[in-house]
Amino acid sequence: MAEKDDKYRAPALEKGLDIIELLASHGEGLTQGEVAKSLERSPSEIYRMLSTLVRRGYVIRSLSGDRYALSLKMFSISQRHPPIGRVIEAALPRMRAITRKAWQSCHMGMESNGDVVIVASAESPGNWGLALKTGTVVGLWNTGTGRVLAAFRSDEELEDLIAQHRQAIGEPALNRAEFDAHIQRIRAVGYEKMPSATAIGVTNIAFPIFGPSGHAAAVLSCPYLERVDDLDVPSLEDIVEMYGALARELTEIYGGNPPEFTATI
Template structure:
């Protein structure tokens, strides 16, 4: 299957489009933008190729040139286009008010995560009203296998969604890792949630619950990166935060 996929990829190559996408992806991780010379060096392309492509991206407002004319950076156009996507926009519209209520009552931040082409994508966040919080920014791409959010997305997947994911992961070690993780995923399905130490930040306890379709499959997950603030001894505990987050998810689930 991996060979067939490689053949298809080679057959339908569009070099000009690939160059444009490569530039967008490169600029997306450069907060201060890049000069044309830096882009040429990073992409190992000829200056004339990069110049033509940059001019088209500037003309279409995907990339902006600095006032001095020597640096290029992404505009907000891709962000705007992404947020026009109707299913995601409708989901955020429904979820955001309940996330805000949770953040107020639990005094913790929370974020909404969906699965998108083999990654977990944070699409919305609610900020804690307290002085201190830990949060994950909207737009962040996080690992499906190595985060609480990703693991709950995997635990409540439908079989067609799982098969599609496996096809995307052909040729990687992720399939074996997924198989090894199945006992954990089964326990999350049984409990209806995951509560466990963050696999990224020491001292954070991730609380994750699924938002489910009528057939019981995951649409998205809500995650609270729970942090205990020493200056608020009366703050809701983990069990209370879990109950509040489950209440929000149950109100959003289509069961």
């Protein structure tokens, strides 16, 4: 495996990336000699790389000309494609593919100014299923999506979220002790599995999609409906595994940083 990795290495590109990553940690900039010393490279090869990065606009020189620092070009490029937008684009075809295997619908929810909003949805391929429409606003404390979004943020941010939240249609009044108990359990096991609080016979399964900060940027949810006919479909336990794997894949796409979980349901 190591030989294969070496075969496809691009040394010049790696040197350029090493310089960018180093400068990202030194906002005040570094001299050519400091860069060379930190990366254990010769001053001449570092000079060539720095000159190229300056020419392309990724690195700028100080007014005195002896220090190099990152420009805002990397930031500008990243803003052309908002990360969560890329996650939704990546998620939709995967969501549609998993519903064909699971025979269960799924949706993705996000928080917007205290509201829990469905931003993407994929329907079950069967004759029936439960799919939430894109744009639907759901409850914060009575849905798997809302609880998971709330669970993976700091205590201060959680208080702000609760203060901003406007109750969705049918959402009951907040029982804070009960809500806090749900939050603590989700933080321990990493996801929510609960009987629906809005419809009989539905089990809500909700997994966080983590962002770089370690908070849940979005939630992938499946409103599981158990079939009792002769169609051979995945079990509830299988569905949990399938959607959990997809949420982890989307977390990787988003560059997320998931926490460690200490328990299992």
